Amino acid sequence: MSEPVLQVRDLRVYYHTDEGAVKAVDGVSFDLEPRVRLGLVGESGSGKSTVALALLRMIKPPGRIEGGQALLNGRDLFKLSEEEMRKVRLREISLIPQGAMNSLNPVMRVKDQIIDGMKDHDEELPAAELEERVYELLDSVELGRDVADKYPHELSGGMKQRVCVAIAISMRPKVIIADEPTSALDVVIQRQVMETIGRLQEALGSSVILIGHDMGLMAQFVDRLAVMYAGKLAEVGTVQDIFTEPLHPYTQLLIGSLPGLETKGVFKGIPGLPPSLLSLPPGCVFHPRCPQVMDICSEQAPNLEEVSPGRWVACHLYGKER
Ligand SMILES: Nc1ncnc2c1ncn2[C@@H]1O[C@H](COP(=O)(O)OP(=O)(O)OP(=O)(O)O)[C@@H](O)[C@H]1O
Ligand code: SF4
Ligand SMILES: [Mg+2]
Numbered sequence: 001m002s003e004p005v006l007q008v009r010d011l012r013v014y015y016h017t018d019e020g021a022v023k024a025v026d027g028v029s030f031d032l033e034p035r036v037r038l039g040l041v042g043e044s045g046s047g048k049s050t051v052a053l054a055l056l057r058m059i060k061p062p063g064r065i066e067g068g069q070a071l072l073n074g075r076d077l078f079k080l081s082e083e084e085m086r087k088v089r090l091r092e093i094s095l096i097p098q099g100a101m102n103s104l105n106p107v108m109r110v111k112d113q114i115i116d117g118m119k120d121h122d123e124e125l126p127a128a129e130l131e132e133r134v135y136e137l138l139d140s141v142e143l144g145r146d147v148a149d150k151y152p153h154e155l156s157g158g159m160k161q162r163v164c165v166a167i168a169i170s171m172r173p174k175v176i177i178a179d180e181p182t183s184a185l186d187v188v189i190q191r192q193v194m195e196t197i198g199r200l201q202e203a204l205g206s207s208v209i210l211i212g213h214d215m216g217l218m219a220q221f222v223d224r225l226a227v228m229y230a231g232k233l234a235e236v237g238t239v240q241d242i243f244t245e246p247l248h249p250y251t252q253l254l255i256g257s258l259p260g261l262e263t264k265g266v267f268k269g270i271p272g273l274p275p276s277l278l279s280l281p282p283g284c285v286f287h288p289r290c291p292q293v294m295d296i297c298s299e300q301a302p303n304l305e306e307v308s309p310g311r312w313v314a315c316h317l318y319g320k321e322r
Contacts, residue, residue, distance in 0.1 A: 002033055002034055003033075003034075004031035004032055004033050004034075005032055005033065005034050005072070005073060005174055005175060005207050006031070006032040006055075006070070006071065006072055006093075006175050006207065007031050007032075007069070007070075007071040008028060008029055008030050008031075008032075008051075008055070008068070008069070008070050008071075009029050009068055009069040009070075009071070010027050010028070010029055010067060010068040010069070011025055011027070011028040011029070011051065011054060011065075011067075011068035011069075011070065012025060012026055012027060012028075012065070012066040012067045012068050013025040013047075013050050013051075013054045013059055013063060013064065013065050013066060014026075014063070014064060014066050015062050015063045015064075016061075016062040016063075016064065017062060017278075019278055020278050020279075021278070022277045022278055023231050023277050023278075023280060024047045024050040024063070024231055024277055025047045025050045025051055025054065025231050026047075026230075026231040026232055026280070027068075027231075027232055028047075028051060028068075028228075028231070028232065028233055029068075029233070029304060030226055030233060030236055030312075032175065032207050032209065033207065034174075034205070034207055035201075035202070035205055035206070035207060036207050036208075036223050036224060037198075037201065037207070037208045037210060037221060037222040037223045037224070038207070038208070038209050038210070038222060038223070038224045038225070038226060039209075039210050039211075039212065039218040039221070039222035039224070039225045039226065039239070040052075040209055040210070040211045040212075040226050040228060041211075041212060041213065041215065041218060041225060041226070041227055041228065042227060042228030042229060043229070043274055044213075045274065045277070046228045046229055046230060046231065046274065047228055047230075047231040047277075048179070048211045048228055049097075049098050049179055049211065050063070051228075052095055052097070052098075052177045052179050052209070052211060053095070053097075054070070055070050055077065055093065055095075055177065056089060056093065056094075056095045056177070057077060057078070057080075057085050057089075058095070065078060072088065072092055072093055072175065073092075073174075077093075086120060087121065090117055090118075090120070090121065090168075090170065090171040090173060091121055091171040091172075091173060092173050092174055092175065093173050093174070093175040093176075093177070094168040094169070094171070094173040094175070094176055094177070095168065095176075095177045095178075095179065096164050096165060096167075096168045096176070096177070096178045096179060096181050097179055098179040098180050098211070099180075099184075100161070100164040100179075100181070101152075101157060101160035101161045101163070101164050101184065102160075102184075104152040104160060104163065104164070105152070106151065106152055106153060107151070108151070109148070109149055109150065109151060110138075110147050110148055110149070110150050110151070110152070110155075110163050111131065111134045111148035111149065113163070113167065114133075114134050114137060114138075114148075114163070114166055114167055114170060115130050115131075115134060117167050117170055117171070118130060118133065118170050118171065121171055131148075133170070134148050135148065137166040137169070137170055138166060140166070140169070140200060140203075141162040141163070141165050141166045141169075141196055141200070142162065142196055143159060143162050143163070143166070147159065147163070156189075157184055157185050157189065158185055158189040158192065158193055161181060161182065161184075161185060161193050162193065162196065164181070165181070165193070165196060165197060165200070169200055169204065169206075172204050172206075173204075173206060174204075174205070174206050174207065175206060175207050175208075175209070176197075176201060176206050176207070176208050176209075177208075177209045177211070178197060178208060178209070178210050178211065179211040180211055180212050180213070181193065181194075181197065181210070182194060182212075182217070183212065183213065183214070190217065194217065194220075194221055198221065208222075210222055215254075215258055218239065219239055219243060222239055223238065223239060224236065224237065224238055224239065224310075225237065225238075225239050225242045227242070227248065227250065227251050227254070229250050229274065229285065229286055230274050230275050230277060230280065230285040230286070231277055231280075231285075232285060232304075232314065233304055233312070233314060234248040234250045234251060234286065234313070234314055234315070235247060235248040235250075235251045235312065235313050235314070235315075236304070236311070236312040236313075237310060237311040237312065238310065238311075241311060242255070243255060247307065247311070247313045247315070247317075247318060248286075248313050248314065248315050249286065249290045249291060249292045249315065249317070250270070250286050250289075250290070253270040253291075254270060257270060270289070272288075272289045275288065281298070282298055282299065282301075283296070283297050283298040283299050283300055283301055284297045284298070284300075284301055284302055284314075284315070284316065285301070292317060294316060294317075296316050297316055300316070302314045302315050302316045305318065
């Protein structure tokens, strides 16, 4: 395998609330190889968006990156100055945030919203050139030139989401993170937008982290899957491996609960409640719900270990402790 474009190591992000520290992301590590599509799945509140925001250094108080590394082509994003980070955003790594299409500025024309981001990087570019770039970008996301002068309320959901995609790829980043980019759209439009994202990713030679709940969509779109539970990764591997032979008991329950690969299985989680991120259970965070729990599980937290090439599992049933 080629050198990863992104290496995340022991990422920890806590939200400091009155009740204590919410450990939203607590020791997440993974690699993203060039041109690979990685899906990040997990129940609501498992920390997926927090991972995305942390990688862009967009965590806001009371949230804080407590530790870890995010090496983008070997450079630790967490060590960059604000100014350096501003340049990296959009140009090297970009995010389509959760709910992006509803966060477009309602009183700003589409073209100005696209130009806004680019201007941060290419202040020198003359207006005419910026406008030409806007048309090219609209073209690449399969929107007509007339969209440039429209306001968000004049566009359908799918069109708005395409505008968000255009913004995210405007500086041709090598890593694109898409946080539930299609969850608000109906199935047909969903597929079309995903196809556009996929086509652009291939054209740019970029890697994608797709965050979502829809396992059917994941099965179709991504190469690798990372399963998140209570702020930690339970399992990482190829989509094929995870769907056909899930190793982590949590993943096993999840996959077992899906109607089938061809159907639109939506990740709803499994029966019971995930733990409070304010007071996580000792040992393995999944132990109170695990059907295969052992004595060691409530005492010692399992590490995410590579059990076969490219296959990572955090569970005492596997790995060195076994
Ligand atoms: N600003 C905040 N203050 C306190 N807690 C927060 C804040 N933002 C997020 N959290 C908590 O952090 C945890 C992770 O949230 P996050 O949004 O990353 O989850 P998610 O996996 O993206 O969920 P979803 O699938 O619903 O989008 C949740 O328990 C959430 O309540
Ligand atoms: S470490 Fe133990 S409790 Fe956790 S998933 Fe594995 S078997 Fe279950
Ligand atoms: Mg989220």
